[in-house]
Amino acid sequence: MRFVLIGAGRVGLRTARVLHEEGHDVTLIERDEATAKRARNQGFTVVDGDGSQETLLEQARVEDADAVGALTGDLNTNFSACLIADHYGCRTVLRIDEEYREEIYRKYADVVDEVIYPERLGAMGAKNALLGGTIRAIADIAQHLQVVELTITDEAPINGYTISELQLPADATVLAFGKIDGDLEIPTADESLESGDRLVVLADFAVLSDVRQIVVGETAGRTGAEIEAETTVEDTEANTGGTN
Incomplete structure (x- = not known):
């Protein structure tokens, strides 16, 4: 499967690693130069810039993606990325930083398939939200x-x-x-x-x-999974602008 992740900070990069280890194709979008360089040094394809911009998502080949994970610490960036990704028919995963916002986004944002709290779920939870399944x-x-x-x-x-x-x-x-x-x-x-x-x-x-x-009866080799991880990671950074 192919994924586009917005944000190459802790959450995004950890999620990218997990997906890559399972054989998936991952492209990251990151506006912070140092953070983008770190991801490239680990072998990932990175598009430089603001992940809320459609032109950047197109550079990341969103039209070929199975899912887009908006995993930055900036809620507006994340939501905008999900709106665009939904237009291209992708599964969308939205990171939020405050639990009370989930009800708002679930009520008004049909474009968002899954809302996650990386502070609770970590990379495994983000990965599994992207995959979907049973x-x-x-x-x-x-x-x-x-x-x-x-x-x-x-x-x-x-x-x-x-x-x-x-x-x-x-x-x-x-x-x-x-x-x-x-x-x-x-x-x-x-x-x-x-x-x-x-x-x-x-x-x-x-x-x-x-x-x-x-x-389950799914075809062998299929990687879809509906997973809600019960493990947590220490990840309380809330940087904005595409990082984390």
């Missing part, structure tokens, strides 16, 4: 390990199986199971797997797409 990441355990919660769908190959019949890749294991609207518990072998039930799985990043195909 999987909820709970935590990164190590560099290549992640705990995810997956909801079984009607199309899932395992729908109708039992826990004992479930065969995941070697680098994945079930940690917990929950019936639809029920609590998560340690699974038992004879539990039936039905649409709406949830599995919590520890998996290597390399096999996550295979796990997704088995449990």
Whole structure:
């Protein structure tokens, strides 16, 4: 997938790294020269300038992007970028800095697909908001390990199986199971797997797409995910003008 991120500060650059590590194509827009240089030194393509300007977004090839993440500390810049990105048919993710503003933007901004607070969610939350989909990441355990919660769908190959019949890749294991609207518990072998039930799985990043195909029914290799990260990072900078 291809992403355009507005802002190459802490939030933007961390998000870019995570997306890049998963094989996605990322272009950053940044107006601060030193911040842009840092991102370039890490191998990223950077367009210099104000991400709220359509000409800059066009330079970043917004027309080819799957999603645009407006991740600066400037709310006006972020909202303007989302307005433009929506015009080009992109998924839009808007960073805000004050929780009370979320209700306002959800009520009046149909162009915004997801509103995030990086101070709570961090790069993983921003990344997963950009991806969209059907999987909820709970935590990164190590560099290549992640705990995810997956909801079984009607199309899932395992729908109708039992826990004992479930065969995941070697680098994945079930940690917990929950019936639809029920609590998560340690699974038992004879539990039936039905649409709406949830599995919590520890998996290597390399096999996550295979796990997704088995449990959710999505095509192997698809990277879409609906993830609300429960981890937080220390990121309280609120610089304006395209940084952070």
